[in-house]
Amino acid sequence: MSKIKIAELFYSIQGEGRYMGVPSVFLRTFGCNFKCAGFGMPKGELSTEIESIAYRVSDFKTYEELPLVSTGCDSYASWDPRFKDLSPMLTSDAIVERTLEILPGQRWDNAHLVITGGEPLLGWQRAYPDLLDHDGMKELKEITFETNGTQKLTPEFKQYLINWGMGEDREVTFSVSAKLSCSGEERHEAIKPEVVCDYQEVGYTYLKFVVATEEDAEEAIETADIYRAEGFTGPVYLMPVGGVESVYTLNNRRVAELAMKNGLRYSDRLQVPLFKNEWGT
Numbered sequence: 001m002s003k004i005k006i007a008e009l010f011y012s013i014q015g016e017g018r019y020m021g022v023p024s025v026f027l028r029t030f031g032c033n034f035k036c037a038g039f040g041m042p043k044g045e046l047s048t049e050i051e052s053i054a055y056r057v058s059d060f061k062t063y064e065e066l067p068l069v070s071t072g073c074d075s076y077a078s079w080d081p082r083f084k085d086l087s088p089m090l091t092s093d094a095i096v097e098r099t100l101e102i103l104p105g106q107r108w109d110n111a112h113l114v115i116t117g118g119e120p121l122l123g124w125q126r127a128y129p130d131l132l133d134h135d136g137m138k139e140l141k142e143i144t145f146e147t148n149g150t151q152k153l154t155p156e157f158k159q160y161l162i163n164w165g166m167g168e169d170r171e172v173t174f175s176v177s178a179k180l181s182c183s184g185e186e187r188h189e190a191i192k193p194e195v196v197c198d199y200q201e202v203g204y205t206y207l208k209f210v211v212a213t214e215e216d217a218e219e220a221i222e223t224a225d226i227y228r229a230e231g232f233t234g235p236v237y238l239m240p241v242g243g244v245e246s247v248y249t250l251n252n253r254r255v256a257e258l259a260m261k262n263g264l265r266y267s268d269r270l271q272v273p274l275f276k277n278e279w280g281t
């Protein structure tokens, strides 16, 4: 039976993108190919908040105890190796058992599954079919992969998802948060239009750019054009930066205005005003 290293498994409301407001199970896998040494830090510098938390990592026994950060990656513990011991390797049976425990009435009904990270398409593509074919997942209709859009689907997993999506009322979505320069990642590593266009052959695919300033929005528009030139046809969202409320509220209205001005969609981050972006929300 396949195992996946799980950073978090929780039930909440999807706060971002296409399924905003939809009750969802979030499966946060461990591992990412990026560090996003940016987001409020000078490019290339790791968040000093994350560094100070990592320094006393042994003080924390669960994700819920970890402090939130206003700079760097807000899900740092799902990929930083210094936090790896907080994420157990779980079998498909264990994941499904826990999932059914947290789902109201133990039924998928209108709930959808969000497979997030870290970067969920980095290391676990071979393990997902075992999980998704499990008896307890049979009623599941909708899956979203929240990805940074750099990981190509393997031919086997691509075909598996195409077949899965052909089931009645089933749909696969790729929510692609491509990283702009404010993330600190190098453009040639972060922007992979050919990878994202390949997702389109499997399911509904959209781009979601995290922005704070007019310059970020301009970069997002310019970058979206590069994807379009490659054949990308899906919608483009702008979403405010801000893993903590003080940062989010500084720029959410501004980002909504920038989206309107440029004819793009706006995505909120409902988990911030609703739940303060606490772990497990």
Ligand code: SF4
Binding pocket: 032, 033, 034, 035, 036, 073, 074, 075, 076, 079, 117, 118, 119, 148
């Ligand atoms: S790609 Fe996402 S999970 Fe990975 S470091 Fe960047 S923000 Fe964090």
